[in-house]
Amino acid sequence: MSGRSLKIALAVSVALNLFALAGGVAFAVSWARVDERVADLRRTARHGPFREVIAQLxxxxxxxxxxxxxxxxxxxxxxxxxxxxxxxxxxxxxxxxxxxxxxxxxxxxxxxxxxxxxxxxxxxxxxxxxxxxxxxxxxxxxxxxxRRGPRSGPRTPDTGRNAAPRPPEPDGPDGPG
Incomplete structure (x- = not known):
């Protein structure tokens, strides 16, 4: 193999390794998020809003x-x-x-x-x-x-496909303009 083809092979190998590394990191992060979400759901089932409210009595x-x-x-x-x-x-x-x-x-x-x-x-x-x-x-x-369903938190605005359009943001320090 010539020096040029070795350089190309090395570049392709590095690119593939970086791609695989990024995929592994993305998988690990998403796995951690799933575990966290499952733990939140279990915690909510045992210690939901009703239990928290009556604990104050x-x-x-x-x-x-x-x-x-x-x-x-x-x-x-x-x-x-x-x-x-x-x-x-x-x-x-x-x-x-x-x-x-x-x-x-x-x-x-x-x-x-x-x-x-x-x-x-x-x-x-x-x-x-x-x-x-x-x-x-x-x-x-x-x-x-x-009015909440089982194990649900506070209601949030619908963001799905059939959601009502959001009103325009007012101009201000954080708004457009």
């Missing part, structure tokens, strides 16, 4: 709140199970070769109604419980009335 109030909310959740469970079952049936019906749009819509309506019934039970019990607490405890627990 006095022990006797905490026990009462936990017992009442558990009872309300158990009472609402059939409604949420019915909602999930109806939604699963709607998905099944929608994936059939000959879809019956009216049936799918009826199942989705049924699911939504059952979910709202369950939410109404939970919210009604939360309101009844809040009514019996003093002002400080009510301030702590009033966040329970926020």
């Amino acid at each position: 006095q022990p006797e109030v905490r026990r009462d709140v936990r017992a009442r909310m558990r009872a309300a959740a158990l009472a609402a469970r059939p409604d949420f199970e019915a909602a999930r079952a109806a939604r699963a049936q709607a998905v099944q019906a929608a994936s059939q070769p000959r879809m019956d749009a009216a049936r799918v819509q009826a199942l989705l309506d049924q699911s939504r109604t059952a979910e709202m019934r369950g939410r109404a039970r939970l919210e009604g019990e939360a309101i009844a419980m809040l009514e019996k607490l003093d002002v400080e405890d009510r301030k702590v627990l009033s966040g329970l009335l926020m």
Whole structure:
């Protein structure tokens, strides 16, 4: 091999090694992020917002709140199970070769109604419980009335394909202009 072809082979080898190294670093970083996200999800499941909120209460109030909310959740469970079952049936019906749009819509309506019934039970019990607490405890627990799904954090604006357009940023020190 000539000196020129050795230099080209060396350059190609270095480029490939750098590419492989960058791929390995990217993999390691993404792996660490996935591990961190999984740990966050596990931590949230055990120490979610509800647990953090009631931890601020006095022990006797905490026990009462936990017992009442558990009872309300158990009472609402059939409604949420019915909602999930109806939604699963709607998905099944929608994936059939000959879809019956009216049936799918009826199942989705049924699911939504059952979910709202369950939410109404939970919210009604939360309101009844809040009514019996003093002002400080009510301030702590009033966040329970926020509408959130299981294990979710605070709501963030929709950034998906169907998201509403964002308003223009005002001109200012950090804005355009």
